[in-house]
Amino acid sequence: MTIFQLRQQWLQGEMIKRGWSGFLVTHHVDIYYYCGSMQTGYLFIPAEGEALYLVRRSLIRAEEEASADVEALGSWKTLAERLRARCAAAGDAPLRIATELDVLPVQLFGKLQAALPGAAWEDGSLLVREQRMIKSPDEVAAIREAARVVDAALEAVIPHIREGIAEFELMALIEHQLRLRGHQGLMRMRAYNSELITGMVATGAAAAVPTYFDGPAGGTGLHPSSPQSSGRALLVRGEPILVDIGCMVDGYLIDQTRTLVIGDLDPELQRAYDVAEQVLRATEAKLQPGMIAEHLYLLALDQVQEAGLSAHFMGYGADQVKFLGHGIGLEIDELPVLAKGFKYPLAPGMVIAIEPKFTFPGRGVVGVEDTYLITDTGWEKLTISREGLIRV
Amino acid sequence: MTIFQLRQQWLQGEMIKRGWSGFLVTHHVDIYYYCGSMQTGYLFIPAEGEALYLVRRSLIRAEEEASADVEALGSWKTLAERLRARCAAAGDAPLRIATELDVLPVQLFGKLQAALPGAAWEDGSLLVREQRMIKSPDEVAAIREAARVVDAALEAVIPHIREGIAEFELMALIEHQLRLRGHQGLMRMRAYNSELITGMVATGAAAAVPTYFDGPAGGTGLHPSSPQSSGRALLVRGEPILVDIGCMVDGYLIDQTRTLVIGDLDPELQRAYDVAEQVLRATEAKLQPGMIAEHLYLLALDQVQEAGLSAHFMGYGADQVKFLGHGIGLEIDELPVLAKGFKYPLAPGMVIAIEPKFTFPGRGVVGVEDTYLITDTGWEKLTISREGLIRV
Structure with a gap:
């Protein structure tokens, strides 16, 4: 049985509990x-039995790749009959x-409703996102490889960083x-209208310009x-250069941030950077199965308040974002989110990017981000780049 | 009045004709x-009066950028009242x-329906796509600049092409x-699940491997x-290297294909390449206001059949795609499509990528693609790369 069939099987168990006939994955x-x-x-994954992959193109490639019965999609008129046949x-x-x-x-959705008259529809998206929260060893291996690629690329680029090159050139x-x-x-991102161009690489005041993007850097x-x-x-x-980058290997993403500087940061930004590292260390100390996702965010808020940096945490003013980290895998914006309202207890197999950052309008963004695997006993850091502020 | 307000005004005229109260652009x-x-x-563009841009973030940037009244999105509970106020x-x-x-x-959509109880909803997507079919001079200027960038990048890369480098390195x-x-x-692509990684750059047999992607190259x-x-x-x-690439400048995309070869193509592929060029020249001869989009596709099918290449046109076998070209602008997959069923008469301001290609399983894909502006009297080619097979 392939890992893909094991995933289907888990979903089938959940469907049976809920009385669903099947899941039409689109x-x-x-x-x-x-x-x-x-x-x-x-x-189409029926509650029991084999999954059916109805393919428009390329049928040839689907037959080579898929852990499912593969058929040509063909006419929508036969859809109802073909799905019904799987739901004995x-x-x-x-x-x-x-x-x-x-x-x-x-x-x-309207087209699918018309093709399957009489069917009752359920929103299965949360269930899929919750299943995908827990990564299997092969998924972790891909994320680990992506982390290696990001580190190697960063190290290859550092010698070329110098005054006068533009952000887009970097x-x-x-x-x-x-x-x-x-x-x-x-x-890849799941949320409507969300896009990511490799990450957020920006310097000084420009990095602190707010964006629509649901993240702390600008x-x-x-x-x-x-x-x-x-x-x-x-x-x-002397300006902080925020290098918040990711990449995709075998379908899986990594997310990592390092703050770089040519020379030295001014003392206030250096202090904020140090607080970001302290927040990350304190978060690591609590990172273990059973910890509730939102608590990590609330603990970080307390630390930041003690440091007198609340106004700068994860963006500035009206443009602050309200989280400390996010699940990551096939998409950048996975569960759990380390934010208020997210009551998920951490569990082995979760992979979470944690990214405390501070924004200073007109001056820059400083911070750090690493991606962690939750293990049976605590955590393992998947990102491998050197720790600390990187002086060029 | 900005170009953006002119677009709102055109849409308002169409809404009044249809009896719509407004358009909620999401x-x-x-x-x-x-x-x-x-x-x-x-x-929110009401049928009459000023547009209202309800922004979650960044409000600051929206205020700087937008040709509309800008307000914080705030609570969804006030949405109905705020939109109603614009629909006197x-x-x-x-x-x-x-x-x-x-x-x-x-x-x-469910959330919007709940926030606006009693509202009747209309599908405005086709209207938007039809409006966007006709480009204004500023849009054409951006596409022209994107075409310049694609050409310069191609020319910069050609000297580095040699045997033994991998597709992904190219x-x-x-x-x-x-x-x-x-x-x-x-x-950017509009269709559900569609993605593009800069284009399709592939060589020999690998280029002829079919893909899910709705395009002729693989x-x-x-x-x-x-x-x-x-x-x-x-x-x-001796293998054809298909370089089908695009880029985005000021939000606008270009699409261009050239076939490259180290040395020479074998006679059969060379002949197919020549037919692709002939199809493009014959299409150009018909490219003028009033010509019906699907006719260009049907004419190409006739030519290809005469050349005995029907089985290889725009993909092979079950994986053939059924079009000759597509509109392009802010997204790759715009109207009009040069395909059966698309009855749009060509009109000045349309920008269309035309891409006759032939697929030979196990051997490669050959073809050419240029992007054209429809003018009052005919067409202007926006892509500027050198014509013909490029021998390296």
């Missing part, structure tokens, strides 16, 4: 998660079909090194049509 | 199109609100040159989790 990332292939089509346990009762309503567009160097080492060139971007991350600001001695 | 690309800003939030013409009647149901996720070189010249690092990709474009195949003398 999102490419979820389709990959459950069958190991990402061709265009729909993966439902008898003649109306089917209860789950799908991912957090990402599925309304138009396509980003271009980093991306080139990432791609040469196997980065697949995408950074950046002007090159244009209002991609208003985040690297722009045309030049690297200057 | 998709980041459409929000940018109508107000010049891409912050997180919703842009509707009086006390239920609001009819359009939005983009082709991209809006079901979950978020792609890394191209991306680096694109980014140094201002490529924003994203290639590619193994680096892994089943991103099964398209460049993989690890090495460049070999």
